Amino acid sequence: GAVVSQHPSRVICKSGTSVKIECRSLDFQATTMFWYRQFPKKSLMLMATSNEGSKATYEQGVEKDKFLINHASLTLSTLTVTSAHPEDSSFYICSARTSGGMRGTDTQYFGPGTRLTVL
Amino acid sequence: DAKTTQPPSMDCAEGRAANLPCNHSTISGNEYVYWYRQIHSQGPQYIIHGLKNNETNEMASLIITEDRKSSTLILPHATLRDTAVYYCIVRGDSGGSNYKLTFGKGTLLTVNP
Numbered sequence A: 001g002a003v004v005s006q007h008p009s010r011v012i013c014k015s016g017t018s019v020k021i022e023c024r025s026l027d028f029q030a031t032t033m034f035w036y037r038q039f040p041k042k043s044l045m046l047m048a049t050s051n052e053g054s055k056a057t058y059e060q061g062v063e064k065d066k067f068l069i070n071h072a073s074l075t076l077s078t079l080t081v082t083s084a085h086p087e088d089s090s091f092y093i094c095s096a097r098t099s100g101g102m103r104g105t106d107t108q109y110f111g112p113g114t115r116l117t118v119l
Numbered sequence B: 001d002a003k004t005t006q007p008p009s010m011d012c013a014e015g016r017a018a019n020l021p022c023n024h025s026t027i028s029g030n031e032y033v034y035w036y037r038q039i040h041s042q043g044p045q046y047i048i049h050g051l052k053n054n055e056t057n058e059m060a061s062l063i064i065t066e067d068r069k070s071s072t073l074i075l076p077h078a079t080l081r082d083t084a085v086y087y088c089i090v091r092g093d094s095g096g097s098n099y100k101l102t103f104g105k106g107t108l109l110t111v112n113p
Helices: none
Strands: A004-007 A010-013 A019-025 A032-038 A045-051 A067-073 A076-081 A090-097 A108-110 A114-118 B009-013 B018-023 B031-038 B045-050 B061-064 B070-075 B084-092 B107-112
Touching (some): A010 A019, A019 A090, A032 A067, A045 A067, B018 B107, B070 B084
Parallel strands (some): A010 A114
Antiparallel strands (some): A032 A045, A032 A090, A067 A076, A090 A108, B018 B070, B061 B070, B084 B107
């Protein structure tokens, strides 16, 4: 399957600081990337959909000014958690969608996740 | 909300086949069935997907009932490394809200030695 990487894998920061997480599709181009968040013992929750060269679409309840998303190229999307607070501590996972020639054959591949801890 | 129903947990003996059921009785004609799994503290891993025909790849087989209201993921020879949460997801093939992967609670499969 296609490979998606994330950096960093783990970050600890102080409350009030900003943290940037990178998501890269290593062996394919992704016009669409997704950002998810997962709290302990919970399922993944979609935060936003990121399209290359355009503004991200945020899910209801997700603050766009707090979670800044940039999708500047077909292989890179970044998520910046601004003014992080302890309640932002979570497992952040990105996903990139391949573009398939046939209907329904495109697939989302996920990165390994970034564990954010805000002190 | 997730459009699928899965048992919260299952156990399987190492080396035996693991059969994970999924109900998706409200599936639409243009929606595919996708399976992912998530090993603890990792990102989800794509397993397989299908529309109406049974599918097989190097990881698993997907059996979809003729009415498409349910499916079964089969891991033919489960190993300890297959212990994970398995997610069954229905997703449309066109733009709109049904094109997103919406994760439910999944099934925690525990493979025992």
